[in-house]
Structures are given as C-alpha cells and as structure tokens.
Amino acid sequence: MVRYMVTSALPYANGPIHAGHLAGAYLPADVFVRYLRLRGEEVLFICGTDEHGTPITFRALKEGRSPREIVDEFHEHIKTTFERAKISFDYFGRTELPVHYRVSQEFFLKALENGHLVKKVSKQAYCEHDRMFLPDRYVIGTCPYCGAENQRGDQCEVCGRPLTPEILINPRCNICGNPITFRDSAHYYIRLKDFEERLRRWVEKQPWKPNVKNTVLSWIREGLEDRAMTRDLDWGVPVPLDDEDVKGKVLYVWFEAPIGYVSMTVEHLKREGRENDWKKFWLNLDGETRVIHFIGKDNIPFHAIFWPIFLMAYGKYRDGEVEAEWNLPHDIPANEYLNLEGRKFSTSRNWAIWVHEFLDAFPADYLRYYLTAIMPETRDSDFSFADFKVKINEELVNNLGNFVHRALTFVNRYFDGIVPERGELNDLDREAFEEIEKAFAEVGELITGYRFKDALKRVMELAIFGNRYFDHQKPWKTAKTDRVRTATTVNVSLQIVKALGILLEPFLPDASEKIWHLLNLEELKRWKFEELPAGHRVRRATPMFRKVTDEDIIHFILRYMARENTEGARLLLDKYYKREEVVKVALERFGNEDEARAILKSLYGEEIPDKTEKKKGRKEAKNMDYVSFDEFAKIELKVGRIVEVKDHPNADRLYVVKVDLGGEVRQLVAGLKKYYSRDELLNKTVVIVANLEPKKLRGVESQGMLLAADDGKNVALLTPDREVELGAKVR
Numbered sequence: 001m002v003r004y005m006v007t008s009a010l011p012y013a014n015g016p017i018h019a020g021h022l023a024g025a026y027l028p029a030d031v032f033v034r035y036l037r038l039r040g041e042e043v044l045f046i047c048g049t050d051e052h053g054t055p056i057t058f059r060a061l062k063e064g065r066s067p068r069e070i071v072d073e074f075h076e077h078i079k080t081t082f083e084r085a086k087i088s089f090d091y092f093g094r095t096e097l098p099v100h101y102r103v104s105q106e107f108f109l110k111a112l113e114n115g116h117l118v119k120k121v122s123k124q125a126y127c128e129h130d131r132m133f134l135p136d137r138y139v140i141g142t143c144p145y146c147g148a149e150n151q152r153g154d155q156c157e158v159c160g161r162p163l164t165p166e167i168l169i170n171p172r173c174n175i176c177g178n179p180i181t182f183r184d185s186a187h188y189y190i191r192l193k194d195f196e197e198r199l200r201r202w203v204e205k206q207p208w209k210p211n212v213k214n215t216v217l218s219w220i221r222e223g224l225e226d227r228a229m230t231r232d233l234d235w236g237v238p239v240p241l242d243d244e245d246v247k248g249k250v251l252y253v254w255f256e257a258p259i260g261y262v263s264m265t266v267e268h269l270k271r272e273g274r275e276n277d278w279k280k281f282w283l284n285l286d287g288e289t290r291v292i293h294f295i296g297k298d299n300i301p302f303h304a305i306f307w308p309i310f311l312m313a314y315g316k317y318r319d320g321e322v323e324a325e326w327n328l329p330h331d332i333p334a335n336e337y338l339n340l341e342g343r344k345f346s347t348s349r350n351w352a353i354w355v356h357e358f359l360d361a362f363p364a365d366y367l368r369y370y371l372t373a374i375m376p377e378t379r380d381s382d383f384s385f386a387d388f389k390v391k392i393n394e395e396l397v398n399n400l401g402n403f404v405h406r407a408l409t410f411v412n413r414y415f416d417g418i419v420p421e422r423g424e425l426n427d428l429d430r431e432a433f434e435e436i437e438k439a440f441a442e443v444g445e446l447i448t449g450y451r452f453k454d455a456l457k458r459v460m461e462l463a464i465f466g467n468r469y470f471d472h473q474k475p476w477k478t479a480k481t482d483r484v485r486t487a488t489t490v491n492v493s494l495q496i497v498k499a500l501g502i503l504l505e506p507f508l509p510d511a512s513e514k515i516w517h518l519l520n521l522e523e524l525k526r527w528k529f530e531e532l533p534a535g536h537r538v539r540r541a542t543p544m545f546r547k548v549t550d551e552d553i554i555h556f557i558l559r560y561m562a563r564e565n566t567e568g569a570r571l572l573l574d575k576y577y578k579r580e581e582v583v584k585v586a587l588e589r590f591g592n593e594d595e596a597r598a599i600l601k602s603l604y605g606e607e608i609p610d611k612t613e614k615k616k617g618r619k620e621a622k623n624m625d626y627v628s629f630d631e632f633a634k635i636e637l638k639v640g641r642i643v644e645v646k647d648h649p650n651a652d653r654l655y656v657v658k659v660d661l662g663g664e665v666r667q668l669v670a671g672l673k674k675y676y677s678r679d680e681l682l683n684k685t686v687v688i689v690a691n692l693e694p695k696k697l698r699g700v701e702s703q704g705m706l707l708a709a710d711d712g713k714n715v716a717l718l719t720p721d722r723e724v725e726l727g728a729k730v731r
Contacts, residue, residue: 010050024296048093053253054137091268123182133232141168186245192224290330350564408541420487543723637730662727
C-alpha cells in the first residue's frame with residue numbers, strides 16, 4: 001500500500017500569511033491530504049516555520065528586537081492562522097528545535113565526509129558603515145539577468161533567478177543604503193556539478209508539471225555552479241566544525257530549511273511514541289512512499305535542484321541493520337503567483353489580503369472556495385473583490401446552499417423529517433445516481449492530478465444537477481397529486497446532499513460538517529457513497545451560507561487596507577463604489593465614529609460633514625406621500641426562487657419567469673431583459689408581491705410582481721441578505 005509524505009513550504013517566521021501564500025502551497029496540499037484521508041491512505045502532512053536566515057535577522061534589526069522574539073511571535077501567529085483557515089497539518093513544527101539542529105548538522109557532516117563540500121575563501125559583501133558582513137538578503141541591487149531594480153542578493157522576485165551579492169549591479173547595503181565592498185571570508189561550498197548528470201537523468205523521468213521540470217532542466221543545461229552552504233551570521237544552526245575559519249558562522253538557511261521536513265517528522269513521531277517510524281517515510285525501505293512537496297514557483301530551484309542534491313550528498317543512511325537511500329521527491333506541484341486586483345502582492349505596501357484579517361471578516365470556507373476556484377495552478381491568477389462576491393453569492397449561496405436547503409425543507413414539510421421510501425425510479429432518478437458515482441470518480445482523479453480548480457468545479461456541477469433535478473421533478477406540484485413520486489424525489493435529493501457532504505470535505509470542511517449535521521449523521525466520512533437509508537431522521541433546514549454584500553467588502557477595505565495603504569484602498573474603493581456608499585458604511589459599521597471619520601479623511605483629504613444624510617432624509621420626507629399602516633399591511637411580500645426563465649412570446653423586453661414560493665410556483669411577467677440575462681436570473685432568490693391581483697401582460701398572465709430598485713439608470717432585484725425558507729413573509 002502506498003503511503004504519502006506531504007509537505008508545504010516552510011513559511012518564514014518574520015510576518016503573517018497572505019492569500020498568495022495560502023493559494024500557492026498550503027490550500028492545495030490540504031485539499032490533497034484531506035482527499036487521501038477520506039480514501040483511507042496512510043499520509044503524513046508536515047509543515048512548520050522556517051526560523052533562521054536573513055528575513056528574521058533583518059526584521060529584528062529594523063525593530064530593535066532579538067531574532068528569538070520575532071520567531072516566537074510569528075510561529076504562534078502563523079500556526080493560529082493556519083488553524084483558522086482549516087489547514088489540517090498532522091504536525092506544525094519549527095526549525096528552532098534541538099532535533100532540527102542535530103539532523104541539519106548531520107546532513108552537513110555527511111556531505112563533507114563524502115567529499116561533496118569544499119572550503120573556499122571568497123569575496124563576501126561587507127558594509128563599511130555598519131562594520132559587518134552582509135548576508136545575501138542584506139544586499140540590494142539590479143538583477144543582472146532581467147534588469148529589475150531593488151532586488152535582494154538571494155533571488156530576483158521578477159525573473160525568479162537565484163542571485164548572489166557579487167553579481168548584482170550597483171549593490172548596496174539594505175540597512176543603511178550605502179554602497180558595499182567585498183572582503184575575504186571562508187565558507188563551505190557544495191559541489192553541485194558532482195550531481196549534475198545524475199540529477200538530469202532523474203528529473204527527465206519525473207511526471208512533474210512543465211513549469212517545474214523545465215526550470216530544473218534549464219538550470220542543468222546552463223551548468224550548476226558551486227554554492228556556499230555557510231553564512232556570516234550569528235543566528236541559525238552553527239557550523240558543526242572545529243575550524244577557526246568558520247567559527248561563529250551558521251549553515252545556509254536554504255541548506256537546513258528543507259531538512260526541517262525530516263526533523264519535524266522525527267519530532268512528531270517521537271511525540272506520538274513512534275520514534276523509528278520516520279524512516280518509512282523518508283528512507284527507501286520498500287519503495288512504497290511518495291514524498292510530495294507543495295510549493296510556490298519561487299521555491300522551485302530550492303526544492304527541485306538543491307534539496308534532491310542534499311539528499312544525494314548525504315549518501316546511504318545507515319543505522320544498525322537499516323541501510324537505505326533517501327526518498328527523493330516523487331512530485332513537486334508548484335503553483336504560480338496570485339495577484340490582487342491586477343497588481344502583484346506587495347507586503348511592504350500592504351497590497352495584500354492577509355489571511356488572519358480576511359478570516360475576521362468572512363468564514364474560512366469563503367476564502368477556501370474562492371482561492372480554490374481561482375487557484376494559480378498553471379498561470380498567475382487574480383484576486384478580485386467583485387469576482388469574490390459573485391462566486392460566493394451565485395455559486396455557494398444560490399447553487400449549493402439553496403439546493404441543500406430545498407431538500408431539507410421538503411423532507412421536513414411533507415415527511416416530518418424522515419427520509420421517505422422510494423417508489424419506482426424514472427430515468428432522471430437513475431441519472432442522479434449515475435451522476436453521484438461519476439462525481440466521486442472524476443473529482444478523485446482531478447485531485448490526484450493536482451487539478452483542484454476543476455475538481456471543485458466538478459463538485460459544484462453535482463449541486464447544479466441537484467437543482468435541475470428538483471426543478472424538473474416539481475415536488476411542490478406532485479405533493480398534491482402523487483405522494484409516492486414526491487417521496488422518490490425527496491429521497492433522491494437527499495442522496496445528492498449526502499454525496500455533496502463527502503465531496504466537499506477536501507475543499508470546504510465547515511460546509512461538509514454542516515451538511516453532516518443537517519443529515520444527522522455521525523459515522524466517519526469515506527470517499528465512497530453509501531445511501532441515506534429510508535426511515536432515517538434528519539434535522540430541520542438552516543441556512544448554510546450568507547451572501548456577501550457590498551457593505552461587507554467596503555468595510556473590509558476600510559478596516560484592514562486603508563490604514564497602511566491609503567492610496568491603494570482609495571483606488572480600489574473608487575473602482576467599485578460611489579463615495580456616498582463608502583461614507584455610509586464607514587459611519588454605520590465602525591464602532592467608533594471618530595475612527596471612521598479619521599479613515600475617511602485620510603482617503604478623501606477632507607472632513608465628512610455631520611448629519612448630512614439625516615438632513616437630506618428629512619428634506620425628502622417633507623415631499624413624500626404617505627400611506628396608512630393598515631393600507632401597507634394589506635400587501636403580502638414573500639421570498640421565492642426563480643426556477644424558470646423564458647422569453648415573452650409577444651414582447652421583446654419582457655421575461656416570463658416562474659418563482660418557487662415553497663409550497664407553490666407562481667408565473668410572473670417581468671421587464672428585466674435590459675438588466676439581467678436569463679442565466680443571471682435563474683436560481684436567484686427574490687421578493688415578490690404575492691397578493692397582487694393577476695393581470696395579463698401582452699397576453700401572458702402575471703400572478704404577482706417582482707420587487708426591484710430603480711434609480712433611473714439601472715434596476716436591481718431585491719434579495720434577502722441571508723438564506724431563508726422559500727415562502728417566508730417579508731415584514
């Protein structure tokens with residue numbers, strides 16, 4: 001039986017996690033692992049904070065704090081953020097543990113013993129002003145490959161090429177900004193050419209993504225140069241040698257960081273009382289382990305070139321009777337970059353979606369759903385607030401949430417919450433079970449092929465099928481004439497709901513858990529469909545999701561983006577909203593009005609007048625014609641769902657729509673063609689005047705009226721801001 005060792009890139013413990021990180025290396029790994037667990041596979045999901053190297057020391061230097069304070073703070077912050085995002089690591093460790101020091105130093109000594117490390121004296125960056133050697137990230141300059149300015153001395157963020165300070169154009173100190181010099185310093189280098197041919201033959205056999213494979217082979221064709229494995233730093237894993245030339249120096253972070261996957265596995269299994277089990281995951285004892293590293297594309301060289309070479313440089317692991325090669329990566333599915341509103345994420349300019357802040361405003365499933373739907377698997381993708389709103393409202397709420405709610409509502413309304421016995425199946429009933437079976441097979445195949453976007457889309461197609469099935473079978477009609485047919489429809493609908501409860505688990509664990517709760521199930525989920533038995537009692541329907549409103553998005557931008565990036569927040573708000581909308585949300589949603597006004601002033605450069613809206617409202621009220629309460633009370637407003645949209649046979653500007661009110665379906669004529677397509681209307685939740693006298697409009701009877709707002713330029717249908725039962729009265 002195949003076992004899986006799955007890792008996600010170790011995040012630097014020098015700052016929080018943003019949505020680009022999550023979409024690149026952590027969410028895809030979590031979807032993959034959750035699927036494996038449902039299948040009953042043996043899998044270990046390991047990650048942790050990378051707590052050494054210049055990102056940590058640089059932040060500590062800038063803030064006047066110790067590196068230890070920085071890593072302790074952000075280890076806990078990052079760990080908590082992942083937990084809130086429902087990333088299900090088996091163990092989330094850190095590289096500031098004794099076991100990591102020991103294993104990293106062992107790797108270094110083995111590579112030295114095997115003749116793959118050589119000591120060289122070379123010119124290293126030095127700042128005369130600060131009187132210190134400068135590690136690569138402490139040096140900035142122009143990339144010699146693509147010409148990008150202000151690139152650090154370890155890697156170009158634009159072209160992705162690894163760099164060293166000595167090849168930068170016009171290098172300068174990233175601390176004080178002064179030009180740097182170079183001084184002699186001794187370091188140990190790994191002889192990458194020792195492994196060039198072996199690495200090439202191995203990579204050519206791997207079924208990796210083209211972006212990973214092509215990057216590695218391109219590097220090999222250009223020739224691999226020796227690379228220093230030690231650094232002039234005092235924070236990190238000490239070089240384990242009694243050598244005055246490297247006294248006080250540490251191992252290069254990109255040498256010891258990937259070793260963290262091994263050391264964290266050792267630590268985790270030791271804590272579980274399985275001290276020697278790490279070997280079956282990392283040593284090729286039986287050929288049954290697949291090591292899979294989920295990373296972003298900027299980490300490709302380090303995971304697909306350097307890390308395999310470090311494993312090769314160690315040689316065979318020997319311990320008593322155990323003698324085995326290390327398991328090289330089976331796959332390295334690297335994702336591309338996620339942008340924000342058409343611009344690259346910039347943490348320094350706060351042009352980013354910080355995960356912990358987003359989860360303060362929206363449920364974890366919303367973030368997981370949207371990031372999976374736009375996941376940058378083969379090319380860069382873009383996070384758009386407008387698209388986020390559409391996908392959540394139209395797909396999660398109107399499609400998935402409505403279907404689950406309809407099925408649960410009908411079983412409670414007509415069968416007292418008991419799953420009814422099925423009668424004879426018709427063709428569409430049989431097709432429903434075929435769709436369930438195909439969904440399990442196809443979603444699983446897509447996940448194991450790292451096509452997570454397509455896998456999620458396939459799950460949602462089953463929910464779409466469920467709605468179409470329900471609409472076609474019309475249980476609101478058959479409930480009056482054919483109880484057996486209604487029972488069959490409700491039974492089959494609940495089977496689709498149960499299938500969705502399993503299929504959604506890798507993607508939306510909270511939604512999956514809600515479905516399991518609504519179905520009143522306790523058994524563990526497995527990647528296998530077993531029918532919900534007749535006679536089983538389910539719970540009453542409750543809304544699974546709420547819609548995302550413009551106010552939600554405005555509030556998020558004001559609360560979390562405007563403070564540190566006023567210009568970016570202003571551009572974003574101006575792109576989507578009128579100033580009056582922004583002011584209204586700020587004054588209504590912020591608990592502190594002074595704080596709201598301060599943010600608005602920073603955005604618009606002027607004070608917001610007091611009581612402007614109230615005065616305007618009083619003025620308008622004077623010219624308004626009033627109706628009595630008794631007159632208004634005669635109007636019956638109900639919530640419904642559009643289940644059919646057709647063109648009016650005698651009018652180019654009209655639709656004929658059918659609206660499900662829970663216990664009945666009404667036909668309405670609506671002049672919405674100018675404002676809505678048929679697809680936009682289908683499955684939309686609306687409010688209608690239910691007791692309006694029926695009237696023929698251009699020869700077609702209309703049995704009510706849709707409510708909509710009309711500003712003279714556009715028309716917007718009124719919809720509830722959260723899910724309620726169809727037929728609910730508006731009061």
